[in-house]
Amino acid sequence: xxxxxxxxxxxxxxxxxxxxxxxxxxxxxxxxxxxxxxxxxxxxxxxxxxxxxxxxxxxxxxxxxxxxxxxxxxxxxxxxxxxxxxxxxxxxxxxxxxxxxxxxxxxxxxxxxxxxxxxxxxxxxxxxxxxxxxxxxxxxxxxxxxxxxxxxxxxxxxxxxxxxxxxxxxxxxxxxxxxxxxxxxxxxxxxxxxxxxxxxxxxxxxxxxxxxxxxxxxxxxxxxxxxxxxxxxxxxxxxxxxxxxxxxxxxxxxxxxxxxxxxxxxxxxxxxxxxxxxxxxxxxxxxxxxxxxxxxxxxxxxxxxxxxxxxxxxxxxxxxxxxxxxxxxxxxxxxxxxxxxxxxxxxxxxxxxxxxxxxxxxxxxxxxxxxxxxxxxxxxxxxxxxxx
Amino acid sequence: xxxxxxxxxxxxxxxxxxxxxxxxxxxxxxxxxxxxxxxxxxxxxxxxxxxxxxxxxxxxxxxxxxxxxxxxxxxxxxxxxxxxxxxxxxxxxxxxxxxxxxxxxxxxxxxxxxxxxxxxxxxxxxxxxxxxxxxxxxxxxxxxxxxxxxxxxxxxxxxxxxxxxxxxxxxxxxxxxxxxxxxxxxxxxxxxxxxxxxxxxxxxxxxxxxxxxxxxxxxxxxxxxxxxxxxxxxxxxxxxxxxxxxxxxxxxxxxxxxxxxxxxxxxxxxxxxxxxxxxxxxxxxxxxxxxxxxxxxxxxxxxxxxxxxxxxxxxxxxxxxxxxxxxxxxx
Numbered sequence: 001x002x003x004x005x006x007x008x009x010x011x012x013x014x015x016x017x018x019x020x021x022x023x024x025x026x027x028x029x030x031x032x033x034x035x036x037x038x039x040x041x042x043x044x045x046x047x048x049x050x051x052x053x054x055x056x057x058x059x060x061x062x063x064x065x066x067x068x069x070x071x072x073x074x075x076x077x078x079x080x081x082x083x084x085x086x087x088x089x090x091x092x093x094x095x096x097x098x099x100x101x102x103x104x105x106x107x108x109x110x111x112x113x114x115x116x117x118x119x120x121x122x123x124x125x126x127x128x129x130x131x132x133x134x135x136x137x138x139x140x141x142x143x144x145x146x147x148x149x150x151x152x153x154x155x156x157x158x159x160x161x162x163x164x165x166x167x168x169x170x171x172x173x174x175x176x177x178x179x180x181x182x183x184x185x186x187x188x189x190x191x192x193x194x195x196x197x198x199x200x201x202x203x204x205x206x207x208x209x210x211x212x213x214x215x216x217x218x219x220x221x222x223x224x225x226x227x228x229x230x231x232x233x234x235x236x237x238x239x240x241x242x243x244x245x246x247x248x249x250x251x252x253x254x255x256x257x258x259x260x261x262x263x264x265x266x267x268x269x270x271x272x273x274x275x276x277x278x279x280x281x282x283x284x285x286x287x288x289x290x291x292x293x294x295x296x297x298x299x300x301x302x303x304x305x306x307x308x309x310x311x312x313x314x315x316x317x318x319x320x321x322x323x324x325x326x327x328x329x330x331x332x333x334x335x336x337x338x339x340x341x342x343x344x345x346x347x348x349x350x351x352x353x354x355x356x357x358x359x360x361x362x363x364x365x366x367x368x369x370x371x372x373x374x375x376x377x378x379x380x381x382x383x384x385x386x387x388x
Numbered sequence: 389x390x391x392x393x394x395x396x397x398x399x400x401x402x403x404x405x406x407x408x409x410x411x412x413x414x415x416x417x418x419x420x421x422x423x424x425x426x427x428x429x430x431x432x433x434x435x436x437x438x439x440x441x442x443x444x445x446x447x448x449x450x451x452x453x454x455x456x457x458x459x460x461x462x463x464x465x466x467x468x469x470x471x472x473x474x475x476x477x478x479x480x481x482x483x484x485x486x487x488x489x490x491x492x493x494x495x496x497x498x499x500x501x502x503x504x505x506x507x508x509x510x511x512x513x514x515x516x517x518x519x520x521x522x523x524x525x526x527x528x529x530x531x532x533x534x535x536x537x538x539x540x541x542x543x544x545x546x547x548x549x550x551x552x553x554x555x556x557x558x559x560x561x562x563x564x565x566x567x568x569x570x571x572x573x574x575x576x577x578x579x580x581x582x583x584x585x586x587x588x589x590x591x592x593x594x595x596x597x598x599x600x601x602x603x604x605x606x607x608x609x610x611x612x613x614x615x616x617x618x619x620x621x622x623x624x625x626x627x628x629x630x631x632x633x634x635x636x637x638x639x640x641x642x643x644x645x646x647x648x649x650x651x652x653x654x655x656x657x658x659x660x661x662x663x664x665x666x667x668x669x670x671x672x673x674x675x676x677x678x679x680x681x682x683x684x685x686x687x688x689x690x691x692x693x694x695x696x697x698x699x700x701x702x703x704x705x706x707x708x709x710x711x712x713x714x715x716x717x718x719x
Contacts, residue, residue, distance in 0.1 A: 044555025051471065051552045054543035081699045115538020115553060115560040122517040128535055129517065132675050135541050136516040137682060175703040179695035187681075187688060194677055198510050198545045200670030201663065210677060344469075344549055344661075 009093055009156075009377040012239050016371055020238070024367035031360020034353045035112060043115060046353040052339055052346020055113075060334045061358050062109035064192050065327050067142065068216075068223050070102020072231065073149065074185040075224025079254065081178050088247055090380035093156065094235065095228050097378050100149045101365045107146050109361055110139075134195045141188035148180045156376050189220035196333050204337035205275035206289050207329075211265065218262040219296075219326050225255035226299075226322025233316040235379065243312045244380070252303050252315055255322070259299060266293075288328060288336045295325035416683045418675040420645035420668050421508035423594050427527035428567060429505055429648030430581060431597040433604065434660070435490050435632025436588035436615060437498040439478055443580035443589055447476040447502075450568055450579035469501070472554040472563030476502040476580050481660045490632060490654035497653065499660035500589060502580070503550045503565035504640060505529050505648035506669070511542035511551050513671035519562075520551070527594070527648050528569050533561040547644070547663055547670070577619050584617065587627075592620030594648040598641060601650050605634040644669040 038046045049056040072095035079085045080092055111117045122128035123139045130136050152174070158167040193216025196203050209215070229248060236243040270276045279289050298321040303309045339346060350358075373379050448455070448465060453473045455465035467474040479501055484494035491497075509529050511520045519536035522529050531551070538560060542551040554560035568578045576582065581591035590597065600620060607613055609631050617625040633654045640647035643665040651662065658664055681687055 040558055042555060042557045042560055043553075047555075049555065051469075051543060051549065054540040054553060081702045082695060084698075084702045086702070110539075113539075115540065116533070116536050117538065119517065119535065119537045122519075122535055122537055127518075130515055132513055132678065133516040133541070134674060134678055135514065135539065137678065139516060175700040176696050178703055179692055179699040182695050182699070183688060183692045186691070190681070191678075194674065195541075197677060198514050198670045198674040200510065200545075200547055200673075201665070202544075202547060210673065213677065213681065338544075 008381040009090075009379060010381045011377055012374045012379055014374050016374060021367055021370055024363040024370075027356070027360050027363035028367070031357050031363070034357050034360075037353075038112070038357075043113070046351065046357075048348055048351045048354060050346055050348065052344055053335065053348030055334060056348060057335075057350045057354055057358050058109065058113040060331060061327075062112065062361050063106045064330050064334065066102055066106040066109060066361070067192070068189065068220050068326055068330065069227055069323065070099045070106065071185060071189065071220045071224035072227040073097075073099030073152075073224075074182060074189075075221050076228060077178060078182055078221065078224075079251070081175075082182060088251060090244065091228055091232070091247055091251070093153075093378045094231065094373070094380075095224075096149065096153055097156075097372055098227065098231055098365075098369060100146075100153050101368045103142065103146050103149060105361050105365055107142055112357060112361075134191050134198065138188045138191045138195065141184050141191065145181065145184035145188065148177050148184060151177045152181050156372075156378060160376050185220065186217060190214065190217040192216055192330075193333070199338070202339055203333060204278055204285055205273065206270065206278045206285070207333035207337050209269050209273060209275070211269040212333075214265055215262070215269070215329075218258060218265060219329055222255060222259050222262060222296075222322055223326040225251060225258070226319040226326070229255075229315045229319030230323060233312060233319070235373070236312075239373075239379070241379070245310065245312060245315075248312075248315055249309045252299075252309055252318060255318075256299060256303065259296065259322070263293075263296060266296075285332075285337050288332050292325055292328035292332055295321045295328065298325075416676065416679040418672050418679055420672040423507045423646050423648055424523075424525060424527045425595070426525055427505075427507075427594040427648045428592070429527075429594040429597055429650065430502075430567070430578060431590045431592070431601055431620075432500045432649065432651045433588050433590070433601075433615075433632070434498055434500075434651070434653040434655070435634065436586045436629070437478065437500070438586055438588070439480065439498045440585065441478050442583045442585065443500070444474070444477055446579040446583040447565070448474070450571060451475055453563070470550065470552060470564075472552040472561065475563060475565040476500065479661060481655055492655045492659065495655070497655040497660060498588075499653065499662070500580075500651070501548075501661065502649070503529060503567075504548055505565075505567060506644050507646040507648070508644060508669035508671050510545040510547060510644075510670050513674055514541040514545040516541065523569075526567075526569070528567045529564075530566050530569060531562050531564060536562060538562075545670070547665055577622075581618060586629075587615045587617035587625075590616060590620055591618065592622075594646075594650065596620045597650050598638065601638040601641075601652055604631065604652060605636055605638065607631040609633045642667045645672070 034046055043049060047056055047058065076088060076091050076095040080088050114120060123136060154170065155167050190213035193212035196208060196212055229252060232248055233243060279286050299318040302314045302318040302321065308314050335348065456467040456471060456473055458466040458468050467477055470477050479499050481497040481499065483492060486494065486496045488495040489497065505528060509522055512522050512529060516539065517535050517537050519532045520529060520542050540553050542562060543553055551562045551564045553562055568576065571577065571579065577591045581589045597620060611631045612628055613631055614626045615629050634652055635654060635656065637657065639651040639653065639657050639662055640649055645667060653660055
């Protein structure tokens with residue numbers, strides 16, 4: 001047994017039938033039932049979306065926020081392979097796994113919302129495809145990234161299946177897929193923000209800016225680290241493992257650095273455009289803006305000092321704060337701060353059925369994560385034996 | 389290993405140098421498009437509209453749309469707004485006692501809501517599958533359900549809230565005014581203009597309609613002038629009427645680079661539901677950003693080259709460790 005050999009991974013083991021997996025199973029079954037109704041009778045029978053708010057949580061939460069929360073793999077790969085911080089290598093596989101599920105489901109989640117889903121292939125087909133559409137870029141990059149991630153992750157399955165020679169061959173080219181795996185999220189996470197631009201004055205100036213690609217890219221990176229903090233703490237608690245403070249502590253410092261850059265860009269942009277006044281118009285939109293930004297500033301108070309970073313609870317809370325900020329940035333741009341300038345009287349709040357579908361998609365993610373970490377070599381090897 | 393590394397280094401360095409030169413002007417500005425020379429459109433003059441809604445009924449018939457009910461008896465087609473089944477509607481502005489037509493205070497006024505056929509439409513720019521297209525000659529913004537994936541980005545993007553979706557159908561389509569382009573072959577034109585009894589909705593080339601609009605707002609309010617009806621340049625159906633108290637603004641002349649449907653009103657446009665829009669289109673802003681970042685895939689390829697070079701170095705080190713680590717662990 002090696003103590004500090006950081007690249008060794010091993011399955012957690014233990015039963016796949018427990019309270020968590022059963023709850024996930026029930027939630028997935030509820031989602032399936034709702035989707036059956038949706039595909040037989042149409043979107044409006046289960047969702048509250050309307051012509052004033054045609055994109056509800058199935059787009060904004062399942063796809064946009066879902067993919068942003070799946071940026072852990074991207075952010076850690078950036079650190080390990082591009083900035084050559086090899087010491088973080090044990091975080092790569094678990095983060096990549098979460099990303100793999102997050103993105104695969106964000107991609108699959110699009111079908112839930114697409115009204116004419118059987119034409120989906122048109123997006124990739126010359127003659128139909130419109131390269132000027134921001135959504136075209138997002139769709140192509142997300143699809144490519146999902147494929148790249150499965151390739152990046154395949155060594156895990158190859159190890160399990162004992163296909164050493166295939167793994168060796170793949171390893172020779174892995175650097176290229178890793179590079180793609182860094183480039184593609186940079187492209188589509190920024191473009192997810194650019195999708196707001198064509199909506200023009202319908203989006204509140206607090207979120208409508210030509211700097212939006214940079215804003216979305218920087219937050220995607222920060223959210224990636226935030227999610228790794230969150231997931232590492234949750235995985236450690238639920239599998240009764242020790243938290244890897246040795247890695248999370250310095251990583252959270254890097255996260256604060258990127259976050260500081262983001263806040264300078266964000267508020268610099270608001271000041272230059274003179275849009276900050278909108279944040280002082282009393283109402284939900286302004287409140288939501290402040291909650292979003294307080295959540296982004298909170299980590300400096302939670303883990304700003306070296307001493308505070310040594311406390312796992314603070315890292316966990318900082319991870320949650322980042323996730324809240326990132327979620328709200330996207331909700332605010334696409335839903336809460338959207339449509340208020342046309343004043344057409346449309347309103348939107350998701351229906352229970354809509355929410356249960358979103359919950360079901362996240363349940364698939366959790367269930368998949370449990371199954372794979374218990375059966376495949378993903379999490380770093382532990383010295384202490386795992387309770388099963 | 390060493391030779392390959394050197395080779396790659398050379399490739400990347402060379403590629404970066406070439407592309408850096410090519411990318412030198414990093415911003416590929418995409419100008420706002422303007423109306424095609426032979427663009428077709430409508431002129432809606434709110435001061436001539438009497439709110440009879442003949443245009444709403446004719447539009448329903450021409451586009452084979454079902455009635456929509458907002459009253460209990462389900463007898464009359466009473467849509468409250470445009471929808472995927474109602475492409476054209478007359479809305480009413482009301483204020484105070486509603487005594488005077490076309491008065492902002494204590495008055496009432498009408499406004500037609502339908503597709504503006506923008507010179508530079510947001511819906512066309514947004515659509516990932518070219519289901520929304522703008523005809524290069526007529527400028528009509530058309531929809532092709534056979535191409536559409538139902539993502540509804542057009543619905544979200546349009547500043548006028550025009551493309552609308554059939555949420556009640558498992559195979560829902562987008563519905564919007566296409567200026568009755570399917571009726572041109574039979575010698576017809578936009579049904580709303582064909583039936584309008586007062587010429588409040590007038591069909592024709594946008595250039596002619598713009599001239600007509602400018603002629604009207606230059607006239608003295610209360611004086612008498614001739615108003616064409618139906619189609620500008622078509623058979624003479626004109627009549628004499630009093631000149632309204634026009635705002636000195638042809639809505640759609642410059643908004644978003646111009647629209648092919650133009651509007652005249654006596655009540656401030658923002659109050660009758662027409663948004664204040666800049667002369668620069670959102671599509672131009674969006675595509676300038678998009679093309680600057682991804683034009684010709686130059687930036688992505690350069691970045692990928694650089695990332696591959698760096699990753700190649702760093703992954704190699706990891707592999708060695710991972711193999712030894714694995715051997716120790718699994719054997």
